[in-house]
Amino acid sequence: MIDPSIVTRFNEILGQENVLTQKEDMLTYSYDAAVLDAQMPAAVVIPGSTEEIGEIVKICHEHRLALTVRGAGTNLSGGTIPEVGGIVLSTGRLNRIIEINEADMYAVVQPGVVTAELAAAVEAKGLFYPPDPGSQAVSTIGGNVAENAGGLRGLKYGVTKDYVMGLRFFDARGNYVKTGSRTVKCATGYNITGLMVGSEGTLGVLDEITLKLIPAPQARKSMVAVYNTIEKASETVAAIIAARIVPATLEILDNFTIRAVEDFSGAGLPVDAAALLLIEVDGHPAVVEEEGEKVEALCKKLGAASVNVARTDEERDKIWAARRSALSALAKLKPTLVLEDATVPRSRIPDMVRALQEIAAKYKIDIGTFGHAGDGNLHPTILTDKRNTAEFHRVEAAIEEIFDKALAMGGTLSGEHGTGLAKAPFLEKEAGYSSILFSRQLRKALDPDNILNPGKITGVSETPSN
Amino acid sequence: MSNMNELANLVKELEEQLVTCIRCGMCQSVCPLFEQTRKESDVARGKLALLTGLMDNIFSDPDGVDERLNRCLLCGSCAANCPSGVNVLEIFIKARAILSEYKGLSPAKQIIFKKMLANPGTFDTLVAWAGKFQGLFTKPDKNAQGTSCARLVSPLLSDRHFLPLASTPFHREIPDQGLRKSGKKMNAAIFTGCLIDKVFPNIARASIKVLDHHGVGVTIPSGQGCCGIPALASGDRETFTRLVDHNLALFEKEKFDVLVTACATCTSTIKKLWPAVYKNPDSGIKQRLEALSRKTMDINQFLVDRVAPELGDAQGSRAGETVTYHDPCHLKKSLGVAAQPRQLIRAAGLNLVEMAGSDKCCGMGGSFNVYHYDLSASIGKLKQQNIADTGCTTLSTGCPACMMQISDMLAKAGTNIRVRHPVELYAETI
Numbered sequence: 044m045i046d047p048s049i050v051t052r053f054n055e056i057l058g059q060e061n062v063l064t065q066k067e068d069m070l071t072y073s074y075d076a077a078v079l080d081a082q083m084p085a086a087v088v089i090p091g092s093t094e095e096i097g098e099i100v101k102i103c104h105e106h107r108l109a110l111t112v113r114g115a116g117t118n119l120s121g122g123t124i125p126e127v128g129g130i131v132l133s134t135g136r137l138n139r140i141i142e143i144n145e146a147d148m149y150a151v152v153q154p155g156v157v158t159a160e161l162a163a164a165v166e167a168k169g170l171f172y173p174p175d176p177g178s179q180a181v182s183t184i185g186g187n188v189a190e191n192a193g194g195l196r197g198l199k200y201g202v203t204k205d206y207v208m209g210l211r212f213f214d215a216r217g218n219y220v221k222t223g224s225r226t227v228k229c230a231t232g233y234n235i236t237g238l239m240v241g242s243e244g245t246l247g248v249l250d251e252i253t254l255k256l257i258p259a260p261q262a263r264k265s266m267v268a269v270y271n272t273i274e275k276a277s278e279t280v281a282a283i284i285a286a287r288i289v290p291a292t293l294e295i296l297d298n299f300t301i302r303a304v305e306d307f308s309g310a311g312l313p314v315d316a317a318a319l320l321l322i323e324v325d326g327h328p329a330v331v332e333e334e335g336e337k338v339e340a341l342c343k344k345l346g347a348a349s350v351n352v353a354r355t356d357e358e359r360d361k362i363w364a365a366r367r368s369a370l371s372a373l374a375k376l377k378p379t380l381v382l383e384d385a386t387v388p389r390s391r392i393p394d395m396v397r398a399l400q401e402i403a404a405k406y407k408i409d410i411g412t413f414g415h416a417g418d419g420n421l422h423p424t425i426l427t428d429k430r431n432t433a434e435f436h437r438v439e440a441a442i443e444e445i446f447d448k449a450l451a452m453g454g455t456l457s458g459e460h461g462t463g464l465a466k467a468p469f470l471e472k473e474a475g476y477s478s479i480l481f482s483r484q485l486r487k488a489l490d491p492d493n494i495l496n497p498g499k500i501t502g503v504s505e506t507p508s509n
Numbered sequence: 510m511s512n513m514n515e516l517a518n519l520v521k522e523l524e525e526q527l528v529t530c531i532r533c534g535m536c537q538s539v540c541p542l543f544e545q546t547r548k549e550s551d552v553a554r555g556k557l558a559l560l561t562g563l564m565d566n567i568f569s570d571p572d573g574v575d576e577r578l579n580r581c582l583l584c585g586s587c588a589a590n591c592p593s594g595v596n597v598l599e600i601f602i603k604a605r606a607i608l609s610e611y612k613g614l615s616p617a618k619q620i621i622f623k624k625m626l627a628n629p630g631t632f633d634t635l636v637a638w639a640g641k642f643q644g645l646f647t648k649p650d651k652n653a654q655g656t657s658c659a660r661l662v663s664p665l666l667s668d669r670h671f672l673p674l675a676s677t678p679f680h681r682e683i684p685d686q687g688l689r690k691s692g693k694k695m696n697a698a699i700f701t702g703c704l705i706d707k708v709f710p711n712i713a714r715a716s717i718k719v720l721d722h723h724g725v726g727v728t729i730p731s732g733q734g735c736c737g738i739p740a741l742a743s744g745d746r747e748t749f750t751r752l753v754d755h756n757l758a759l760f761e762k763e764k765f766d767v768l769v770t771a772c773a774t775c776t777s778t779i780k781k782l783w784p785a786v787y788k789n790p791d792s793g794i795k796q797r798l799e800a801l802s803r804k805t806m807d808i809n810q811f812l813v814d815r816v817a818p819e820l821g822d823a824q825g826s827r828a829g830e831t832v833t834y835h836d837p838c839h840l841k842k843s844l845g846v847a848a849q850p851r852q853l854i855r856a857a858g859l860n861l862v863e864m865a866g867s868d869k870c871c872g873m874g875g876s877f878n879v880y881h882y883d884l885s886a887s888i889g890k891l892k893q894q895n896i897a898d899t900g901c902t903t904l905s906t907g908c909p910a911c912m913m914q915i916s917d918m919l920a921k922a923g924t925n926i927r928v929r930h931p932v933e934l935y936a937e938t939i
């Protein structure tokens with residue numbers, strides 16, 4: 044329960060229509076895209092300006108109220124599931140693109156700007172904002188920065204952290220902090236910008252975000268290579284990188300996913316293929332031409348049964364439509380979908396793919412695997428029905444084994460979806476206790492009352508588990 | 510408040526459909542309402558969560574959920590874009606029915622649906638009277654859209670510019686026993702639909718002319734009732750079912766190959782909702798409804814795909830006229846019909862220019878427009894802006910309800926753009 048006097052203050056600051064407290068509304072801010080139990084906040088506040096964010100944080104600080112920021116709520120790690128009885132701050136109204144600076148190639152945005160809308164606005168000026176999470180049609184820049192989101196273009200263009208030049212945010216005490224700058228280089232002070240990227244709302248509430256833009260590539264070429272063993276596909280990935288070619292995207296689909304996509308869209312994919320690689324090279328037309336041919340030759344040399352190069356924009360669109368429909372196609376098979384993003388060094392992709400197939404067989408569950416082969420970031424997607432408790436227990440055990448396998452190969456629990464609640468209990472396995480301790484001390488110093496998104500990332504336990 | 514357990518049990522009927530939502534939030538990018546309000550309860554994911562909440566019996570009364578559930582245009586944009594294939598519209602419609610059966614319909618809706626709409630004869634008589642007296646209360650705008658606005662400030666009409674009722678509804682133009690014209694090719698029965706009958710008789714005339722021209726026989730039985738969507742959207746499954754019975758009996762008496770309608774909403778209702786939402790169907794009636802559903806087709810699609818596949822472009826032969834086309838949600842998102850109306854417009858020699866977001870909802874949403882006019886109008890304003898930006902002289906769309914909403918928006922903005930159904934435009938040329 045929340046003290047009515049606090050609600051009155053929120054009302055005064057934000058206007059009644061931007062403060063929600065009814066149980067029905069609380070339910071709709073109790074979940075995100077992760078398969079985790081929902082938790083109801085006590086109030087949802089929807090600020091429209093920097094000043095209003097500041098006031099909200101100050102009130103939470105004063106009353107030691109837990110505060111969880113919510114962008115689009117599409118994260119897959121439970122980062123926006125609030126603390127019971129806490130406050131949710133929705134950035135829905137903070138959706139203004141403040142500036143797109145063509146001369147200096149940067150953009151300044153409010154945190155609630157939708158990723159695809161920024162990308163389109165930038166593209167209209169001949170510039171390029173590369174990070175493209177699969178959720179970009181709805182995800183917000185604030186959420187992308189807080190999760191350090193990646194996408195299909197991560198291999199060549201990097202992820203969100205590579206584009207954040209500067210930030211403005213409110214810390215746990217309600218102080219307004221400025222970090223970074225609008226210059227390409229900036230060497231003053233700690234790299235607080237870097238610290239904030241991926242902090243999942245635990246270190247501050249992001250307000251203004253300055254993002255680096257780059258010139259749009261002039262040309263691109265896409266192709267599909269078909270393989271009858273997944274090993275050959277993975278070897279091709281390694282060979283392309285070894286040939287010093289960095290495609291803009293290099294995606295893999297396993298047989299399970301190929302069949303699902305084909306059933307769903309009838310795109311004409313080879314359902315017998317063990318794996319497909321979808322590859323796009325981009326850049327200067329002459330380079331694209333040359334690299335395109337080299338990639339095609341490499342695919343064939345390493346045993347591709349066929350390589351299909353898109354000759355027109357329509358053919359190119361068809362290739363990427365098939366990739367984009369992977370998740371939809373899998374999602375339609377069973378009610379519950381657990382999308383993991385265990386990531387391994389790319390040379391270990393064949394081992395990881397094999398491990399996933401073994402895990403699926405061992406636990407008798409369905410796993411479709413697709414993902415960013417080029418950067419080692421796979422998306423084993425587990426299909427289940429959460430109501431089937433026995434099966435769901437097997438799913439949970441399988442997830443743990445996936446984590447263990449990825450770590451044993453020198454990988455990470457998450458390539459892009461973050462830690463949140465879902466992976467907090469496993470973080471120590473990856474980073475070790477000292478790392479958790481360091482993070483907790485940092486958090487404690489900056490947020491002594493544990494207001495900012497409690498329970499996320501660094502978990503709850505205070506002692507080492509082993 | 511009566512027993513919420515009982516309601517929870519009723520909602521369980523939807524469980525299998527509700528669990529398919531994976532809470533991914535992708536519906537946010539296409540929901541016209543969410544674009545305006547950015548509130549989670551206004552988008553499909555939030556509403557589905559609320560229904561799951563009802564099922565899990567976590568509320569002490571159903572009003573809050575009911576109220577939020579009704580803030581929805583039923584445009585189906587979310588369903589068309591949902592990676593998990595959640596049948597959002599069917600869930601919402603069934604849920605509205607469950608809730609209003611549980612709570613009871615409001616007295617006003619009782620009168621409108623049970624006493625008026627459910628009895629096609631009474632409804633026709635009432636509307637005919639209204640048509641005669643409307644001049645007393647409204648004044649024509651003398652604009653390109655032919656709208657009127659209220660003479661007196663009326664809370665129901667607010668500052669709408671609405672299309673007046675036709676002086677004679679279309680059904681009065683056809684013989685008592687209905688119209689039957691034989692044709693050389695196949696036979697089409699026409700379901701006229703309330704808005705075409707009472708506001709846009711010209712669309713019905715144009716449809717007959719076009720079918721006739723292409724040698725298709727036309728059957729229009731008289732005494733047709735409403736397709737039932739207004740009742741259904743308000744949760745009145747009983748009136749809906751009565752109307753389905755009435756219409757089914759009427760059309761089953763006729764011989765025809767296809768049932769065509771020029772109203773996107775009627776088509777999608779007959780094709781999808783008649784078989785899916787009929788109250789307590791036995792297997793016999795289910796089969797009959799499915800058989801009719803298979804025979805039902807949008808008129809643009811029927812003309813282009815089945816009647817005159819050779820229909821070529823006569824692009825630009827009507828110089829100076831440019832048309833932009835709005836995709837009605839019920840046509841594109843529900844039935845996947847988008848190319849055919851455009852083909853008809855080009856075949857009419859008109860220069861077709863695409864607007865930005867041609868398949869974005871116009872904001873009408875049936876009763877949504879009545880209960881949430883301000884929201885409806887702000888969504889409509891975006892549409893109006895996109896239309897105006899094309900510099901067109903005519904807006905064309907395949908749904909009379911969209912035509913009303915867009916006419917209101919264009920009239921408000923003071924533009925000279927006229928509003929026509931593709932079939933009307935095509936009929937002008939033959």
Ligand SMILES: Cc1cc2nc3c(=O)[nH]c(=O)nc-3n(C[C@H](O)[C@H](O)[C@H](O)COP(=O)(O)OP(=O)(O)OC[C@H]3O[C@@H](n4cnc5c(N)ncnc54)[C@H](O)[C@@H]3O)c2cc1C
Nearest residue numbers: 114115116117118122177183185186189192193244249459
């Ligand atoms: C279908 C689908 C596909 C996806 N594909 C990808 C993908 O390809 N790559 C990828 O990286 N992710 C992907 N994701 C995950 C998710 O979309 C990303 O993590 C995204 O960045 C979340 O953005 P959001 O606006 O929804 O943030 P939310 O989910 O609302 O929030 C995410 C985290 O950020 C914090 N936060 C949000 N705004 C602020 C702020 N202003 N200040 C401080 N903290 C804030 C929240 O508290 C939370 O911890 C996908 C998700 C789905 C459902």
Ligand code: SF4
Nearest residue numbers: 530531533534536591
């Ligand atoms: S897009 Fe579909 S599955 Fe995703 S949240 Fe919306 S309704 Fe649910």
Ligand code: SF4
Nearest residue numbers: 540581582584585587
């Ligand atoms: S039907 Fe339309 S208005 Fe309703 S939730 Fe879906 S997209 Fe939004």
